[in-house]
Amino acid sequence: MTRIGADLVVETLKALGADTVFGEPGQHALGLFDALRRSDLRYVGNRTEPSAAFAADGHARLTGRVTPLVVSTGPGALLTLAGLHEAVSSSSPVLGISSQIPSDGLGGRRRGYLHELPDQQASFRDVVKSVHVVRTAAQIPAALAEAWRSASTAPTGPVWVEIPQDVLAGPTVQPPVLSVDAEPRILRAQAELVAEAVKLLDAAKRPMILAGGGVVRAGAQEALLALAERLGAPVASTFGGRGAFPWEHPLSLRSWLEDRHTTEFLASADVLLVVGSGLGELSTNYGTFRPGGRVIQVEADAARLAANYPALGIHADAGEFLSEVVKHIAVRDRPAPDTAGLLARVGARLDGQDLALERDTLAAIREALPDDSPSFWDMTILGYWAWSAWDPRSGGMHTAQGSGGLGWAFPAAVGAAAALRGNRPVLAVSGDGGAMYGLAELATAAQHKLRVTWLIVDDGGYGILREYMDTPYGTELTRPDFVALARSFGVSATLSSPAGLASDMINSLAADGPSVVVLPAVFKMFAPTHQEVQWRTT
Template identity: 75%
Template sequence: MNRIGADLVVQTLTTLGASTVFGEPGQHALGLFDALRRSSLRYLGSRTEPAAAFAADGHARVTGQVTPFVVSTGPGALLTLAGLQEAACSSSPVLGISSQVPSDGLGGRRRGYLHELPDQQASFREVVKSVEVVRAASQIPSAIARAWQTAMSVPRGPSWVEIPQDILLSRTDLPPVTTVDTTPVVPWPRPELISEAARLLNGAQRPVILAGGGVVRACAQDALLDLAKRLRAPVATTFGGKGAFPWTHPLSLQSWLEDRHTTEFLEQADVLLVLGSGLGELSTNYGTMRPRGRVIQVEADPAKLEANYPALGIHCDASVFLDRLSTELVDRPRQNQDVRGTLDKVRARLDGQGLDLERGLLRSIREAVPDEVATFWDMTILGYWAWSAWDPRSGGMHSAQGSGGLGWAFPAALGASAAGGPVLAVSGDGGAMYGIGELATAAQHGSRVTWLIVDDGGYGILREYIATPFGTELHRPDFVALARAFGVPAATTSPETLAADLTGALESDGPAVLVLRAAPRMFAPTHA
């Protein structure tokens, strides 16, 4: 068979272990799609390029493996930037592959090609971990392998490869790609830093742990549980670290990071061990946390070490740190800390705010969703509630809180479902409109995604931030009729029937939409 440059792309991805590719075709990328057609890789086409990038992110999160997507040049490539930003903020290993205009249009020439950009790669450099630009077919396997390795090396994140149209389409006599080396780079901590961390923790009377997403990505949950037990240290999890620690464990502070009672508990620690978190604004109650003891920050991204708080900064993966630390810890009596009392204070504060609807909705969803089912939450009021209140259990909780973009949840859930469903996505009516076309994707592929749309007639979370709503009130469609027009079963639900309706939808063999007409409110902030 006559082979072209695009076949080298597909063969390299296959050799690297890819199984599923997301994307959206375009004129300059047709060679890639021709090669995909001839390959064993599964292709799931989205209806827009942002959705393809979101889907790759969702798939990468639930599999923990690099997930590629392919798009065309210019506007197609640029539309993926929102998805790549979220992947970067959430350390999701996504590999974006884009075509380019023909080679004679590169290097500053303005030949007037369709979709031509004078420097397309410049748009991606400050978003992704690496940019690879191919100039000959023989460079394709190495470029993709380097990008794959970069995406998987901690801190994980997206990488980008672009290949000119003529190179994708040109004939090649290179042998099929069968071997590539992509061993991830692992940062190893300096032994003296581990010893100093052990010294501080061994001497601590009131140690507390703040566990971030780095613990989950490192699959270090068991090691964290063992450490907490040995130190008798309470553990709070960041919003990105949901699932790092058992929600109902006696040492669990859960994730009420926007509550002043939790903030004060973290502040009173004589040693605060921060695992896999950059201590950004959402993890520190909008920067109001003021630790009074020593802080140890373990973070795979060196740029985040001590970016917001002075600390003993240790650049390494959470699992490596916990493994090295365990041999230097000394088991000794420590002061009991009132975890239950803190959680009781949080609940008492909520009890006084008339939030029965909101808390009831979260309980109904948790009741309906099996423990192992992954959930994806958009930037909507219920999503904000879930950051603090959702017990992720084994299925995990995923949200776009890294970059905070609307419209992420449903396409990301579609990507996750490609790894095996069912999956739940939760959006507001405003965010739902960003990805409404992906109902066609769900129907075409029979994706086992249940989409709960909370219809409150506008951007509900933005209403919370402004005294006089302006630009937040929205005309919206009949979501039930619209979903049915795509061939997706849909129904309305209510707070009283939500648990039963969700249970039934999640048991179906394909996509389903439930529309809840309700106007939930946020709990009162306590960071002021």
């Protein structure tokens, strides 16, 4: 058999450690799919390119490994941009590989090839971490290795590789690729900055910690727990940092960041250590957070250091920083923080609103889902509730709030289910509006017999947008019969109710393959405080 350039792609991916590839075929990428067919890499074929990008994102988040995504030229490549935007916002290491028109049409020649773009790579430069261009087969292993290294180096994130059709399909004399060096660069903190952080934390009378997604991605939960206990410091988790700190720990402030009581509590710290967070609008209660003491910000993305608040900025991987700083922190007696009092005030605020349906629904889902099963949440009202109120336990919680795009949850859960290979169920939660984006992936889940349960909350439209509008317009939607539609794909489906949701979810999550639960219900958000309303309107 004549070896072609695409064989080098597949061999390099395998040598780098890939085992699963997501994607959608297309004319210019057929050489790549021929090579995949001849390999033992697992290919999960999605039904649209946006869903393929979301699935690769979900797989990468669950495994913590770089996940390949392969698509064709022009429209196929461009349709991945929304998924890559979410991946870069959430630091998810996706390796996108697209074909390109034949080499003789590049360089501004405009020969009129199908899917031709004047500068395809330009569409990706402001979205992904790095773009890598291949023009000969000999360049393929080096380009993929460098892209892999870029994706896996903190801050992790998506990258893009472009390879012309003729390079993929043409013969190559390069020998089979067996070993590739793509070790990520380690991002350690400067010693003098660690020393300064230790000095501030040791002297603090009321230290606190805000843990972001960087802690979870670094697998630094144990180091964070050890540091918090030595300091006696309360820990709040950002929405992207769910699972960074034990939910029920006496020092846990949980994730009520959209609550004035939590905002004011964090502001009362004389030293606030922010680890793995850029302190964006969601982590600071839409900019209403006003720190009263010193802020230490540890962030792998240098562009985010002190971008929103004055801080001692430390450019480092969260895990590298925490494992180093905890060595130098002495256990000291400090007044016990009133974390229980804060959580009681948060609870009292919710008790003062008519929110029993929302709270009971979330509790029913939590009861049904096994502790070690991951959950994926769309931009829907129940998802917004979950940001603050969901205990992720050991399974982890994943959301699309990095860039806030609709339709992410189910395709991402499909990617996670592919990684778990049926060992435990995966949960996706969408509203009916978001569900319409990913319905085609029911075919993917059915074809690959993936163990994923999709809860669709049917409230008749874009429910969260209704919350933001004085007079809703453009939010009311005609929907299909989701139960009948799922069954038409050969997927088991149940029409549920708030009273029967827990048992319906338990039964669906126990299924060997995909399942759908449809819950007709209209939820509402907890009301913001006066200060938050005032800030948002100005």
